[in-house]
Amino acid sequence: MTETADRDPDLTPDAARELTPARDLDAELERAGAVLAAEAARFASFGWMRGTSGNLSVVLSRDPLRLAVTASGRDKGELTPSDVVLVDAAGAAVPLPDDREPGRPSAEAELHARVARLTGAGAVVHVHTVASVALGRRHPAGLVFKDLEMLKGVGHPAEDEEITLPVIANSQDMRVLGDRLEEARDPRMPAVVVAGHGLYVWGADPRQARHHTEVVEWLLELELAGGR
Ligand SMILES: CSC[C@@H](O)[C@@H](O)C(=O)COP(=O)(O)O
Numbered sequence: 420m421t422e423t424a425d426r427d428p429d430l431t432p433d434a435a436r437e438l439t440p441a442r443d444l445d446a447e448l449e450r451a452g453a454v455l456a457a458e459a460a461r462f463a464s465f466g467w468m469r470g471t472s473g474n475l476s477v478v479l480s481r482d483p484l485r486l487a488v489t490a491s492g493r494d495k496g497e498l499t500p501s502d503v504v505l506v507d508a509a510g511a512a513v514p515l516p517d518d519r520e521p522g523r524p525s526a527e528a529e530l531h532a533r534v535a536r537l538t539g540a541g542a543v544v545h546v547h548t549v550a551s552v553a554l555g556r557r558h559p560a561g562l563v564f565k566d567l568e569m570l571k572g573v574g575h576p577a578e579d580e581e582i583t584l585p586v587i588a589n590s591q592d593m594r595v596l597g598d599r600l601e602e603a604r605d606p607r608m609p610a611v612v613v614a615g616h617g618l619y620v621w622g623a624d625p626r627q628a629r630h631h632t633e634v635v636e637w638l639l640e641l642e643l644a645g646g647r
């Protein structure tokens with residue numbers, strides 16, 4: 420990657436990536452897969468990805484947009500570094516060199532790509548937590564939080580500021596779900612609850628997306644416990 424860019428200083432990193440040899444792409448995908456497998460194992464251990472639910476992604480390049488997304492239908496607590504698929508800005512699997520089978524990306528890959536485009540996020544997390552499903556149905560207009568130290572974990576002051584976690588209706592059509600997310604999202608909150616389904620959260624990278632996920636889920640669990 421660096422070697423290729425060094426050969427032609429006019430190439431942007433993303434343009435250089437287009438010329439990346441197949442083995443570098445394989446290595447990059449494998450690295451992303453290892454990161455996503457570790458993140459998924461953590462979320463699964465919390466019970467947030469039961470019964471193959473949930474999916475994760477990380478952005479590999481912006482122009483063109485390319486994401487590594489978890490493969491569909493896998494037990495997210497048992498992912499290996501190869502359980503990942505390269506997808507484009509529409510969430511479709513990108514053909515691999517040598518006609519190799521790219522694998523089946525998450526059924527929600529299109530929404531991951533949409534969130535990455537819309538928010539500039541570098542990583543997206545989707546989990547099926549009990550709290551998000553229970554509260555999404557109860558609060559279709561969103562949940563408002565205020566005066567909680569934990570709000571600092573999503574970039575807000577601990578006191579005197581209200582912040583809304585938007586709630587959108589579920590759909591099996593990822594374009595419809597993406598439109599709803601785009602319309603409802605609050606740029607000050609890196610998360611959206613999908614009623615009857617789960618939680619979408621994003622961040623600059625997988626680590627920040629994980630921290631945002633844990634903070635938002637904490638807020639939801641507090642609300643469920645009646646502690647707001
Ligand atoms: C019980 S899995 C439900 C799925 O339809 C979906 O919502 C999900 O989160 C996992 O889908 P996947 O295609 O494995 O990424």
Ligand SMILES: [Zn+2]
Pocket residue numbers: 472473527545547616617
């Ligand atoms: Zn889901």
